[in-house]
Amino acid sequence: MSNAVSSQQNKQKNNKRSPLNVKPPLFKQVCVIGLGLIGASLAQAIKDNGVSERLVAVDRHVPSLEEAIQDGLLDAGSSVFDDVVSGSDLIVLAVPVQAVQAVFVDIKNAMDSGQLATDCIITDVCSTKVNIIEAARTVFTSLPIGLVPAHPIAGAENSGYHARRATLFVNHSVIICNLPTTNLSAVANLRQLWEAVGAxxxxxxxxxxxxxxxxxxxxxxxxxFNLVEQLASHDDNLDMFRYAAGGFRDFTRIAASDPKMWHDIFFANQSAIVSALDEYSVYLQDIRQLIIDKDSTALMGLLGRAQAARRHFGHMLASTPYTDTPAMSASYLITPSNTVTGTIAIPGDKSISHRSIMLGSLATGVTNVTGFLEGEDALATLQAFRDMGVTIEGPDNGKLTIHGVGMNGLKPSKTPLYMGNSGTSMRLLAGILAAQSFDSVLTGDTSLNKRPMERVAAPLRQMGAVIQSTGHSGTAPLSITGRDNVGKPLQGVDYDMPVASAQVKSCLLLAGLWSEGTTTVIQPEVSRDHTERMLSAFGYPVTVDGNRISVEGGGTLTGGDIAVPADISSAAFFMVAAAISQDSELTLTQVGINPTRTGVIDILKLMQADISLSNETHVGGEPVADITIRSSSLVGIEIPEYLVPLAIDEFPVLFVAASCAQGRTVLTGAKELRVKESDRIAVMADGLKTLGVDCTVTDDGLIIEGQGIQSQNGEVNNNQPVFGGGHITSHHDHRIAMSFSVASLRASEQIIIEGVETVNTSFPGFAELANQIGMSIQVDHSKA
Structure with missing residues (x-):
């Protein structure tokens, strides 16, 4: 047989297997040098996606070439470069690192003889790049204008032509190294190739x-490789391999890779690998010493941070949730039901969960937290403090153990602090980080990075903070300059808040803990006071004089036990559910009834809801009670503006209650709702109109024409549907999604709610709990 292999008889076969492609191929002829796993997989992907008119290959193993032609993959192949390369406009080097220079010699000779154009694109798939560039410079003197070094981050345990997979690169990264000598069109064409095969x-x-x-x-x-060699060298190596657990098999799976390839890579990238080995040796000695010293806290911190980081970076890079929910586009399919009954426990308060991590981390000593909300937002705060060096054990069924580092013990994170979708995390942490010695960056998912952050950045700047927000609208990412680079500490200020906001107030009070002098926040209306209460619980003096709240800088926090009560904002959905439905009675146990949070109860009572509280007590400095609510004949009201800050998060579900009330409900003074996870006034109005409710949006509120029926002889009549059916877009706002779920209790037809995956930010398990009391919610991940 000759060196060159071609197959005219396969032409018809090839045509039948070519995919329909309305776009012309990117290349006239691609030449792949090396039909191992990567080279053959790329060749198959190029073939299947119609990227090139012709496909040829060079490989020393002639049987692989013959089989590739028989399979219809190649138009021609040879073990000799000159036999098939002529006319190629892309050459892919898929050979071992040490063989690259010899291939460059062949390419230069082909260019000199006119077989290849001097601007032919040359790329590789090797896992080192500097030596590839040096090899090209050695052969060509001046780097070819078509040279584009590249590296697909993909592989498999098996190697060789038979292990090829056209989908090997789908959703995997490919790194392209731009060179100043490279033609920009070559880079663009190679990018298109990799994107065409799914990378x-x-x-x-x-x-x-x-x-x-x-x-x-x-x-x-x-x-x-080294661990397998170590175990194989033991006298009892047979038993070691016989009883090796899954961890050994998982970790050493990659030792089944091609030794020659890795031999070449280790030498080719010698300097960087030796540096990585030296760094690893330091970490290894550190953990060795922790085990010798039996330093439980430090070892738990290291293991906990490593475990969390393994998940965290994946979520951060993909901007996906922390909890194990299929990423985006989950939906609720809700069948109307009309009665809810039972006694249920609501998850822990999100606001208090956030603050327990923050203050526990900054305290001296250990803080034990129970009732912690294991939702997306609180987990983002937890991860941020782990990133700053705090050892946190858990969460485990709502329990956390926080080993505080003291007021000056935080360490700079090596990456931006990722807040997910949590505005509370970002705004409160901005206050803490503005006072630290080190620089930091706060970022979040796509939704959070669109929300306004100047409302905290501007007053922090008045205290001397150096904060840079993004764009004209002042959004995240936030870049915060550390005090060591500013040269002086923050200064206490008197700040008159234009709008009552617990987040802005808390941000400034937290910054005030490190400030010189007194920091005073004056709020126009009362807002939730969890920060003030928890500061006091940690032993930090807070002065409250009416609507003036003050802290002196320079104090300390002392760790202790924090019990997180059930979240009244989450309970609100079930309060309204029971009130608007027929023959319902629901008891919610040990819900936080902090007077700065009970606006939802006050408003529902003004609407004549049947609500009663029992078993009132205090948990961790916060008042709690069992809340029982029964079917009610609600009436429309003008909501007093002083109650608006006390129920700001509950208005979406209160809008549902208002729709089921008799008469008109008017909300004013609620501009704050426009800067939540979504513009909750506009989004709720759109959804209510979709379901057939007449409502009018105003500058700072909403007017809803209730469709409830007047009760007869004191009997509640909540049988009449208020809402129709339809598709609701939640704009990935958890409270919008849950509110329209509650509306299904008075709907005539099925309601489908899109974008409900963010419910896990505040209420993991919402659908399951709702179904437990009589609702009918099916979670659909088919579009995720």
Whole structure:
């Protein structure tokens, strides 16, 4: 057989297998050099996606070439470069690192002889880049204008032509190294190729690529090979391998990779790998010493941070939730029901959960938290403090153990602090971080990064903070300059809040803990006071004089026990559910009834809801009670503006209650609702109109024409449907989604709510609990 292999008889077969593609192929002829796993997989992906008119290959293993042609993958192949390369406009080097220079010699000779154009695109799939560029410079002297070094971060345990998979690169990253000598059109065309086969393309400097890969790929492979060698060298090695658990198998799976390939890589990236090994040795010695010293707290901190970081970076990079919910586009399919009954426990208060982590981390000593809300938002706060060096054990069924580092013990995070979708986390942390010695960056998911942050940044700047928000609208990411770079501490101020906001107030009070002098916040209306209460519980003096709240800088916090009560904002959905339905009675146990949070109870009582409180007591400095609510004949009201800050989060579900009331309900003074996870006034109005409710949006509120029926002889008549059916878009706002779920109790047809995955930010398990009391919610992940 000759070196060159071609197959005219396969032409018809190839045409039948070519996909329909309305776009012309990117390339006339692609030449893949090396039909191992990566080279053959890329060739198959190019073929299946119609990226090139012709596909040829060079490989020393002639049987692989023959089989590839028989399979219809290649138009031609050879073990000799010159036999098939002529006319190629893209050459892909999929050979071992040490063989690259020899291939460059072949390419240069082909260019010199006119077989290849001098602007032919040359790329590779090797896992080191600096040595590839040096090899090209050695051969060509001046780097070819078509040279585009690249590295697909993909692989498999098996190797060779038979292990190929056209989908190997789908949703995997490909790193392209831009060179100043490269033609921009070559980079653009190569990017299009990788995107065509399903990869995600990013760019990186060659030196940085090699350093990163030394830590994330080369070091793990080296350690896996070394661990297997270590165990194999033991006298009782048979027993060691016989009884090896899953962790050993998982960790050492990559030691089944090609030794020759990794031999070459370890030498090719020698400097970066030795540096990574040295760094690893330091960490190894540290953990060795922790075990010798039996330092339980430090070891738990290390293990806990590592476990959390493993999940955290995946969520941060993809901007996805922390909890195990299919990422986006979950929906509720709700069948109307009309009665809810039972006694249920509501998850812990989100606001208090946030603050327990913050103050517990800054305290001296250990803080034990019970009732912690394991929802998205609170988990974002927890992760942020782990990133800043705080050891936190848990959460475990709502229990946390926080090993406080003291007022000056936080450490700079090595990455931006990712807040997910939590506005509370970002705004309160801005106050804490503005006072720290180190620089920091706060970022969040796409939704959070659209929400206004100047409302906290502006007053913090009055205290001397250096904060840069993003864009004209003052949104996240927030870049905060540390005090060491500013040169002086924050200064206490008197700040007159234009709008009552617990988040803004808390942000400034927290910043005031480190400020020189007194920080005083004057609020136009009462807002929730969890920060003031918890500061006092941690032993930090707070002065409250009417609507003036003050703290002196320079104090300390002392750790203790914090019991988080049930969240009244979450309870509100079930209060309204029982009130608007027929023959219903529902008891919600040990709900927080902080007087700055009971606006929802006060408003429902003004609407003549049948609500009673029992078993009133205090938990962790917060008043709690069992709340029982029964079917009620609600009436429309003009909501007093002084109650608005006390029920700001509950208005979406109160709008549902107002729709079921007899007569008109008018809300004013609620501009704050426009800057929540969504514009809750506009979004709720759109949804209510979709379901057939007449409502009017105003500058600072909403007017709802209730469709309730007047009761006869004192009998509640909540049988009549108020809402129709239809599709509701929640705009990924958890409270919007849950509010329209409650509306299903007075609906005539099925309600479908899109974008409900964010319910986990405040109320994990909402649908299950709702179904437990008589509702009928099906969670649909089919579009996720």
């Amino acid at each position: 995600m393309v990013m760019t990186m400097e060659a030196e940085h690529h090699d350093a990163i890969l030394a830590h994330t790929s080369h070091l793990p492979h080296l350690l896996a």
